[in-house]
Structure formats: structure tokens, C-alpha cells
Amino acid sequence: MKEYKSDSIRNITLASHSGAGKTILGEALLFITGANNRMGKIEDGSTTSDFDEEEQRRNISIYTTVLPVEYKDVKINILDTPGYTDFLGEEISALRVSDGAIIMVDAVAGIEVGTELAWSYSGDFNIPRFVLINKMDRDNANYHKIFNAFQEMTDVRLIPIQLPMGEQADFKGIIDLISMKAFEGVGNDVIEIPAEFKEAAEEAHMALVEAAAEGKDSLMEKFFEVGTLEPKEITQGLKEVIKNGSFVPVLVSSASHQIGLIPLLNSIIDLMPSPVEAGPYKAIDKDGNEIELQSEDSGPLAAYVWKTTADPFVGKQTYFRVYSGLFNSDSRVWNQDKGLEERIGTVSIPRGKEAINVKTIHAGDIAVVPKLSETVTGNTLGDKSTPIKLPSAKYPNALYRVAVTPKTQADSAKISTVLTRLCEEDMTLSWENDSTTRQTVLQGMGDQHIDVAVRRASTKFQLNINIAEPRVPYKETITKEGVGVYRHKKQTGGSGQFGEVHLKVMPHEGEFEMTWDVFGGAISNSYASSIQKGILSTMKDGIIAGYPVYGAKVSVYDGKEHPVDSKPVAFEIAGREAFKIAFQDAGPVLMEPIMTVKVTVPEPNMGDIMGDLNTRRARVQGMDADHGRSIVIAQVPLAEMLRYTTQLRSLTGGRGIFDMEFDHFERVPAHLQQEIIEEHKRQLEEKE
Numbered sequence: 251m252k253e254y255k256s257d258s259i260r261n262i263t264l265a266s267h268s269g270a271g272k273t274i275l276g277e278a279l280l281f282i283t284g285a286n287n288r289m290g291k292i293e294d295g296s297t298t299s300d301f302d303e304e305e306q307r308r309n310i311s312i313y314t315t316v317l318p319v320e321y322k323d324v325k326i327n328i329l330d331t332p333g334y335t336d337f338l339g340e341e342i343s344a345l346r347v348s349d350g351a352i353i354m355v356d357a358v359a360g361i362e363v364g365t366e367l368a369w370s371y372s373g374d375f376n377i378p379r380f381v382l383i384n385k386m387d388r389d390n391a392n393y394h395k396i397f398n399a400f401q402e403m404t405d406v407r408l409i410p411i412q413l414p415m416g417e418q419a420d421f422k423g424i425i426d427l428i429s430m431k432a433f434e435g436v437g438n439d440v441i442e443i444p445a446e447f448k449e450a451a452e453e454a455h456m457a458l459v460e461a462a463a464e465g466k467d468s469l470m471e472k473f474f475e476v477g478t479l480e481p482k483e484i485t486q487g488l489k490e491v492i493k494n495g496s497f498v499p500v501l502v503s504s505a506s507h508q509i510g511l512i513p514l515l516n517s518i519i520d521l522m523p524s525p526v527e528a529g530p531y532k533a534i535d536k537d538g539n540e541i542e543l544q545s546e547d548s549g550p551l552a553a554y555v556w557k558t559t560a561d562p563f564v565g566k567q568t569y570f571r572v573y574s575g576l577f578n579s580d581s582r583v584w585n586q587d588k589g590l591e592e593r594i595g596t597v598s599i600p601r602g603k604e605a606i607n608v609k610t611i612h613a614g615d616i617a618v619v620p621k622l623s624e625t626v627t628g629n630t631l632g633d634k635s636t637p638i639k640l641p642s643a644k645y646p647n648a649l650y651r652v653a654v655t656p657k658t659q660a661d662s663a664k665i666s667t668v669l670t671r672l673c674e675e676d677m678t679l680s681w682e683n684d685s686t687t688r689q690t691v692l693q694g695m696g697d698q699h700i701d702v703a704v705r706r707a708s709t710k711f712q713l714n715i716n717i718a719e720p721r722v723p724y725k726e727t728i729t730k731e732g733v734g735v736y737r738h739k740k741q742t743g744g745s746g747q748f749g750e751v752h753l754k755v756m757p758h759e760g761e762f763e764m765t766w767d768v769f770g771g772a773i774s775n776s777y778a779s780s781i782q783k784g785i786l787s788t789m790k791d792g793i794i795a796g797y798p799v800y801g802a803k804v805s806v807y808d809g810k811e812h813p814v815d816s817k818p819v820a821f822e823i824a825g826r827e828a829f830k831i832a833f834q835d836a837g838p839v840l841m842e843p844i845m846t847v848k849v850t851v852p853e854p855n856m857g858d859i860m861g862d863l864n865t866r867r868a869r870v871q872g873m874d875a876d877h878g879r880s881i882v883i884a885q886v887p888l889a890e891m892l893r894y895t896t897q898l899r900s901l902t903g904g905r906g907i908f909d910m911e912f913d914h915f916e917r918v919p920a921h922l923q924q925e926i927i928e929e930h931k932r933q934l935e936e937k938e
């Protein structure tokens with residue numbers, strides 16, 4: 251592949267709801283530009299983009315794939331993302347390194363939850379966008395209906411730059427409203443606009459000219475004087491209004507029939523910015539000040555790592571985009587976040603699973619390098635002498651948690667290494683050993699996300715794990731003062747054990763505190779640390795239901811010791827038991843995590859959602875409406891939200907989304923507390 255410089259590169263993300271046709275569009279673009287000599291199919295698992303086993307098994311994309319499309323001496327790096335909402339992290343990573351996005355819509359299904367997410371995330375990145383209404387060939391495809399539905403979803407003005415020539419089985423090509431020509435069939439045949447479409451095209455052309463005129467004062471003046479603009483001027487003005495976000499052009503296609511694709515490529519080249527035009531980019535210098543970075547080879551090296559994969563056979567692969575400078579094979583670079591050097595072997599241009607070796611990556615381009623040991627997603631690679639960092643993307647909070655357990659002894663030995671590897675690859679997946687519940691917890695965006703991770707662990711890393719619903723990380727605390735007295739006395743043969751502790755506990759703001767209030771030397775304060783050790787050990791194990799204790803202040807105020815038999819271990823036991831008694835006396839309660847939850851659903855689903863939230867002990871904090879969507883913000887106990895992704899999907903037919911974040915701990919209602927305590931007792935009995 252030839253080398254492309256910044257001004258002949260475009261980095262474009264395809265984003266949509268699952269099934270709108272992104273992967274097939276990418277496949278068709280590679281085919282019509284001659285990169286592939288046949289067109290792969292989703293159903294056979296033969297596309298360039300969906301090469302992963304798991305993608306082929308499910309017939310959906312799971313990972314973002316880079317598809318470089320070479321056309322008219324420009325390289326368009328198409329980033330084909332998964333539309334399934336569980337894999338949203340991949341879409342965010344792709345958008346982070348793109349200078350433009352194409353939001354695809356299925357001409358039959360219309361606006362779906364993945365369309366809304368793609369629209370909203372691409373909006374957050376402030377990059378120019380196209381809307382592409384695909385599958386115009388399908389039965390029931392309806393351009394106007396979909397266009398209007400999309401416009402209803404947003405305040406951003408949509409402007410057609412193409413119109414379909416016919417619909418459904420009659421979809422024959424597209425009318426380009428800039429040149430006022432028609433592209434028939436696969437798109438190389440440029441013809442005059444057929445009479446039947448002429449009037450509609452004229453009308454749409456005028457609207458387009460008006461929109462383009464907004465891009466520049468001189469164009470606006472000319473438009474007022476002459477009443478029209480030349481195609482060149484329209485393109486110029488449009489590029490401006492697309493860049494500043496005041497308009498989003500709407501295009502049409504049938505990816506599988508390869509209709510509308512040449513005009514699409516032309517539009518990307520003419521209307522989407524090259525890295526030179528998209529810049530300057532925001533970066534941070536060594537003092538934390540924001541600086542601007544131009545996309546040029548002569549600048550300091552700054553490359554952003556947006557994706558890493560760890561495959562035991564291929565090894566680690568680091569995908570990066572160069573924002574400034576040249577990135578060379580067989581060089582050394584400095585990881586600005588980790589503060590260490592990485593040796594660079596051979597750098598390649600990725601095309602699906604292929605890697606095309608190259609010597610140099612120019613500013614603005616996307617490439618991959620193997621075997622960087624320390625570098626992870628979100629890092630900046632550059633020069634040690636010019637410490638510049640590129641800001642990393644922000645990913646959504648985890649929504650779905652499972653407890654994982656190893657299947658065998660061998661699995662147990664490698665579980666933490668493999669989970670760490672898997673999570674390094676995926677910014678929306680994380681794991682922890684929950685000290686509260688003593689479970690290993692894996693968390694992500696939804697059940698499919700976790701399912702893919704578990705399968706990947708097994709097929710790639712030979713780690714087999716079971717998953718189960720996780721326990722809720724409750725905590726135990728007290729509500730009033732309590733007193734505990736305990737004497738530990740043991741006489742076995744030789745020397746005995748003796749220790750007696752009197753203590754008080756009271757509610758406390760912090761985790762724990764112990765004061766020594768023994769007067770007259772009833773017990774020597776050298777036993778204080780043993781008593782504290784005993785208390786801390788039982789706090790960790792819990793007293794009423796097996797959950798850790800917090801928020802207790804202990805005052806040791808009296809006790810007894812024996813000149814011969816008193817020893818540290820005796821006071822450790824006495825301290826522990828006295829604390830247990832005092833704790834039970836101090837109005838013990840269970841506390842549960844409360845989450846702030848934001849649910850967004852289509853308006854008609856609102857009643858069901860509110861009814862359902864009521865059954866989850868939710869406290870609604872606020873409601874809002876936005877373009878036909880209703881938003882509820884509520885505080886809900888985590889215990890009620892463990893499987894909400896799945897339940898929300900079934901309540902809204904997949905049209906609802908939610909987000910949640912830990913807020914605070916709160917008392918578990920008395921009747922539920924009783925149930926949890928009973929359950930704990932049952933488990934203890936089972937163990938015995």
C-alpha cells in the first residue's frame with residue numbers, strides 16, 4: 251500500500267444500531283475500489299471486517315475493525331464498529347480517533363436505540379457527521395418516513411444532498427443534489443436526472459444551496475444576488491456548515507446492492523475533513539496546559555493508543571493514530587503516561603485481520619504495532635524530550651455484574667492473569683476481588699458482553715469459569731451505643747489463658763476508632779493492640795450477616811488481668827467477643843449501596859417503567875422529556891438493579907437505555923434485613 255500523507259487521509263467511523271449494514275458497507279467499499287476481488291457475506295462469515303470467530307458465530311460485529319479504502323488518491327480509514335449496545339465501548343474508541351462519523355439507519359427499521367446512542371456519542375465528540383439511510387432496496391423501505399423520524403430526534407438540521415431514485419425493488423440509484431446528476435446502478439454511470447424526479451430534485455437543490463450559503467458570507471452575498479451557487483461553491487459552503495455542526499447531510503444507499511457507494515466516497519472526500527483540516531487537536535503539555543497540535547509530519551511525535559488486543563497466538567497488538575509527527579518502524583518511542591520507553595518493531599496498516607507492513611506512518615494515519623509490553627489503551631506515545639499527552643476517551647459505567655469462579659484448580663491459578671488481560675483489551679470491562687462479598691466480580695455493559703468475555707477466556711486463554719449472580723456488597727453498622735463485657739478463661743493442663751474486657755461501642759463517622767479509657771490500671775495498656783486486633787478481625791467477617799462492619803467507635807473502659815495467665819491471645823479473644831456483644835446491643839443494621847440511575851425510554855413506555863421502578867424500591871428524583879424520549883432519574887438500591895439491562899430490554903422492546911453510578915449507603919428496610927440475616931444463618935448451618 252502506498253504511503254498517504256495527512257491531507258490525503260480521512261478517518262471515518264461507521265456507527266449505527268446493530269444490523270443497519272455497516273460491515274456490508276465496508277465490504278462493498280473495499281470491493282468496488284478493487285481492494286478485494288469478491289464481496290463477502292455476513293451469513294457465511296466471509297467479510298473482511300468480521301473475522302473474529304465469535305463475530306462469525308453470532309453474525310454481528312463485536313470489535314471495531316479498520317478498513318482502509320483507497321479512492322482517488324485518498325485513503326479513507328473506515329472504522330467499522332459494532333452496533334450492539336453491549337459493545338458501545340468499541341464505538342467510543344473509534345469515534346475518539348475519527349474526524350468524521352457516518353450514522354447509518356436501516357430504511358425499514360428506522361430509528362432504533364443504537365441509532366440514538368450513535369447520534370449522541372458522535373455529537374459528544376463534536377465531529378462532522380453524515381446520516382446514511384441504507385437498505386433502500388428492501389421491501390417497505392421509506393426514505394421520507396425515516397428522514398422525518400430522524401429529524402424529530404434532533405435539533406440539528408438535516409439536509410439531503412442526495413435523493414433516492416425509486417424505493418424498494420425500484421431503487422435504481424441516487425440523485426446527487428450538488429451536481430444535479432444521477433448515478434445509476436452500481437454508480438459509475440452518470441446520467442441526466444430522469445423527468446419523474448426532476449421537480450423534487452430542483453426543490454431539494456434549492457434548499458441545499460441555501461444551507462451551503464450559510465457557510466460563508468461571500469457565498470451568502472452571491473446567493474442573494476444571483477439566486478444560486480455553482481457546485482464547487484456549494485461544496486465549499488457545505489463543508490463549512492458540516493464542520494461547524496449547523497447541518498448534517500443525508501445520503502442514501504443500498505450497501506449490499508452497491509448502490510450509492512461512489513457518490514458516498516466522493517462525498518467523504520469532498521465534505522469530510524482531512525486531519526489537516528480537522529485539526530488543530532487539543533493536547534496537554536508537561537505542565538498540564540492545553541496546547542494545540544497540528545497534523546503535520548514535521549511536528550513532535552504524538553500518537554494516541556485507541557485499541558489493544560491480546561491474543562496468545564498473535565501476541566499483543568497496539569492500534570494507534572498519529573496526531574503529529576512521523577511514527578517509524580524499528581524505532582523507540584516514549585510512553586508519556588507510563589514514563590517508559592517502548593521498542594517499536596514493524597509497523598503495519600491494518601485491513602481486517604491482515605497487517606500490511608510499512609516503514610513510516612504519517613501524521614493523521616492509523617496503524618498497528620505488535621508486542622508493546624506496557625502500553626495500554628488511552629496512552630500517548632511520543633518523544634521523551636517533548637512530553638505531550640492526548641486526552642483519553644471517557645467510557646460509560648458498568649451496568650452488569652457477575653460473580654466468576656474458576657472451574658478447576660488449573661483455572662484458579664490463572665484466573666487473575668487472564669481477567670486482567672481481557673480487561674486491558676476492553677475499556678468497558680473490569681474485574682475486582684470484592685473484599686465485602688469475597689467474590690471475584692466481572693463487570694461490563696450487559697449479558698452479551700460478559701458472555702463474549704467468558705467465551706474468549708475459554709477459547710483464547712484456556713480459562714474456564716462459571717458465572718453467577720453476584721452478592722450485594724452490604725455492610726454492617728450500628729445505630730446507638732452498646733456495651734459488651736467478656737471474660738476469656740481457659741485452663742488446660744499447664745499455663746492457662748485469662749483476659750476480661752469491658753467496652754462500649756458507639757456510632758462513628760469514620761470507619762473505626764478505638765480509645766483506651768481504662769483507669770487505675772485494671773488492665774495493662776500493653777494489651778490494647780491485641781484487643782484491637784481481635785475487634786478488627788471480627789469487623790472484617792461481620793457480625794449479624796457476614797458483611798464487613800464500619801462506622802464504630804470503641805471505648806475500652808475496664809477489664810481484668812491475671813498475673814500469670816494473662817497473655818495477648820487471651821485479650822484478642824476477649825476483645826473480639828466483647829465487641830460482638832456490644833455490637834448486638836448497639837442496634838445493628840445492614841447498609842446497602844444505593845445507585846443513581848438514569849433511564850431513557852420512548853415516551854409510550856414511561857408508564858411501564860415507572861410501575862417497574864416502584865417495585866424496585868426506587869425514589870424518583872426527576873423526570874424530563876427530550877425529542878419523544880422520557881428520562882427518569884431515580885435512586886435505586888443496587889440489589890434491585892443486578893439484572894436491569896435484561897429487564898429494561900424486555901420492557902421496552904430494546905428501546906430503553908440506562909446508566910448508573912454508586913451514590914451512597916443506606917439502611918436496608920427491617921423486613922429485608924431480617925431475610926438477609928436468616929439467609930446468612932442458613933448458609934452457616936449448611937457449612938457445619
Ligand SMILES: Nc1nc2c(ncn2[C@@H]2O[C@H](COP(=O)(O)OP(=O)(O)OP(=O)(O)O)[C@@H](O)[C@H]2O)c(=O)[nH]1
Pocket residue numbers: 266267268269270271272273274275292293309310311312331332333334384385386387388503504505506507
Ligand atoms: N437488503 C439489504 N440488506 C443489507 C444491506 N446492507 C446490509 N444488509 C444486510 O443486513 C444484515 C446486517 O448487515 P451488517 O453489515 O452485518 O450490519 P452491521 O451494521 O454491521 O451490524 P452490527 O455489526 O451488528 O452492528 C446482513 O444480512 C446484510 O447482508 C442493504 O443495503 N440492503
Ligand SMILES: [Mg+2]
Pocket residue numbers: 272273274310311330331332333
Ligand atoms: Mg457489523
